[in-house]
Amino acid sequence: MNSMYQDLEKVLFSKEQIAERIKEIAKTIDNDYQDKRPIMVAILKGSVMFYADLLREMQIHAEMDFMAISSYGNSTKSSGEVKMVKDLDRSIEGRDIIIVEDIVDTGYTLKYLKSTLKTRNPASIKVCTLLNKPARRIVDIEPDYCCFNVGDEFVVGYGLDYAQLYRNLPLIGVLKKEVYSK
Numbered sequence: 001m002n003s004m005y006q007d008l009e010k011v012l013f014s015k016e017q018i019a020e021r022i023k024e025i026a027k028t029i030d031n032d033y034q035d036k037r038p039i040m041v042a043i044l045k046g047s048v049m050f051y052a053d054l055l056r057e058m059q060i061h062a063e064m065d066f067m068a069i070s071s072y073g074n075s076t077k078s079s080g081e082v083k084m085v086k087d088l089d090r091s092i093e094g095r096d097i098i099i100v101e102d103i104v105d106t107g108y109t110l111k112y113l114k115s116t117l118k119t120r121n122p123a124s125i126k127v128c129t130l131l132n133k134p135a136r137r138i139v140d141i142e143p144d145y146c147c148f149n150v151g152d153e154f155v156v157g158y159g160l161d162y163a164q165l166y167r168n169l170p171l172i173g174v175l176k177k178e179v180y181s182k
């Protein structure tokens with residue numbers, strides 16, 4: 001069998017550790033938004049697993065909506081040029097927004113998202129991310145809620161991909177160098 005697991009150098013966060021941390025974050029959000037009804041905005045595709053599990057742990061009323069962002073071309077990510085490929089379905093005017101990401105890396109995506117959504121006059125915008133990689137940050141921006149900080153390693157799984165693969169791993173791991181340097 002050509003298993004995804006044989007491509008991993010190590011496991012960073014197990015299924016159980018992820019579930020535990022998501023419960024804590026969901027509780028914090030429930031507390032912070034007690035009498036509110038936030039719109040939870042998933043940024044496709046990486047955040048899908050996190051989003052689905054986080055929302056199921058929350059007890060407050062929340063709405064779902066989705067956005068997709070892409071960098072221009074292949075290697076221009078570091079230039080910070082991003083574009084929207086799928087917009088929200090509904091107006092966010094006067095609403096509390098929580099952007100749900102899988103990872104904050106350079107911060108360019110988040111900067112673009114926050115400034116774009118701000119022009120639509122929401123009541124508030126916060127960011128909840130599964131992973132935060134401060135070592136790679138270029139833009140001065142920080143998530144409001146974060147499950148785990150990671151170092152500058154090639155992380156995959158639980159939504160995060162390498163060449164569109166490994167998203168369906170139930171854990172977060174580090175990819176063996178030989179896999180991506182081929």
Ligand code: PRP
Binds near residue numbers: 043045069109
């Ligand atoms: C990833 C991730 C964030 C962004 C973070 O998306 O989901 O949206 O990159 O990087 P940044 O902080 O450097 O901007 P990607 O473009 O890989 O798309 P995906 O979610 O479909 O995997």
